[in-house]
Amino acid sequence: MKRIFLFILTNLLVMITIGIILSVFGVGSYMNEQGGINFQQLLVFSAIVGFTGAFISLAMSRWMAKMMMGVQVLNPQANLTGSERELVDMVHRIARNAGMSVMPEVGIYESKEVNAFATGPSKRRSLVAISTGLLEEMDRDAVEGIVGHEVAHIVNGDMVTMTLLQGVVNTFVVFLSRIAAWAASRFVKEDVAPIVHFIAVIVFQIVFSILGSLVVFAYSRHREFHADRGGAYLAGKDKMIHALQTLQNYKDRVVSEKQASVATLKISGKPGKTSWFSTHPDLGERIRALQESQF
Template sequence: MKRILLFILTNLLVMVTIGIILSVFGVGSYINEAGGIDVRSLLIFSLIVGFTGAFISLAMSRWIAKRMMNVQVLNPSGNLSQGERQIVEMVHRLSQAAGLLHMPEVGIYESKEVNAFATGPSKKRSLVAVSTGLLEEMDSDAVEGIIGHEVAHIANGDMVTMTLLQGVVNTFVVFLSRLAAWAVSRFVKEDVAPIVHFIAVIVFQIVFSILGSLVVLAFSRYREFHADAGGAHLAGKDKMIHALQRLQAYTDRMKDDKQTAISTLKISGKKRSPLFSTHPDLEERIRRLQAS
């Protein structure tokens, strides 16, 4: 989840920054002399900003993940503990089974949460990282299933596909935000219209980006099913199902602990909408694998 949210947040920040810089320097002006919108110029501007933001986010994804999660990259030829070496060998074995020509970097980061992620701008420059919490909570079969799932993400080229989708979403966000900002600026005095337009662009771009992220999150949920199937193929169907069942048991236990704490504090706990989830429901993922 954090990897996807980091990608979306980075994309938003990059896109807003690019838009502000281009606007300050008057690059890609789409308002004609009569004060109207030049749709063709705005569309070209939107395509450039939208896809530039997405691809810069992709290029930075591995670096940002390492810094934000404080990932310790494991050197295969270095002095590793037995557990660390097992993780490296597992990632490399599953990557070879997936047909990857370049082995992903392997990392571990300190966190009590049970989590793993794969990221990177390409199959050649990818990273698979696991949390210490996952290694403590899961047995070796579950860890192998989860790593198989993450390697499948890399083999499927999910980050590049997501970037292309994000570029399309960005294009609509940039186009619609400037169209809406232009419409708003028509209702104010002419001397303050440029300032209102500038501020409105930023506000609308953030709002439309949040709405656009729902499309990206929907695709993220869709591709998780494919990564589950890939993990089942690489690590074995039983191990992949076992991994998801262990995750389900862990999630249920954490939920019960949280509900107890919420009840004690007299706080109402609200379940998050599936629309804002990066992953589908675990029970549905298990059901689909069992039925396959």
């Protein structure tokens, strides 16, 4: 959840900022002399803005995660505590087994929620972050399964492929938001049309970005199954299943304690059906898929 949320939020902020700057300086004008739209010019402009926003978000992903989540990176050369040293060694061992030549940064962030995420612009500049809640709740085998899952995200290049997908989504968001804004400006007086158009672009861009995020969420859910299989390969199938079952047990306990918001929003989709806005499939589906997999 954290990795996807931070990426989409950063992407939206970058996109809006780029759009405002270009609008202020009149760059990429797509209006013809008759007040209509040059669709070819607008599409090129949209692609440039869309992919620029996505790649800037990717480049900022590791830094944003550290800043917004308060991740404390563990220096392998420092005098770490026993549990910190064990975590760093575990991540590095699994990363080496996955064929990584440059080890990911390993970080811990203070949170009661049971969560972990991997992010970064490339395999050579990646981060695996674990919450203190996860370390307190899970045993060593479950933690190893989670680490294998997160390293699999890095090795599979999920952040890069997500960036390419986000670039395509952004292109359509920029394109459609400006067409909708142009249409809205046709219904007001000519002297206020530029202001209406400017404001409408921002509003429609936010609305279409939210709708476009459904595509990113669907991709995220699809890749979670692949990361589960990768985690099973790197840490062991039994450990990966054990990790998911531990999450399921934690979720059930939290729900029974009337803390459903933490469980349903931070860990998995709703039981029996997956919400369109969920970044992860239901844990039961993931466990069954892994149990039925053959490798």
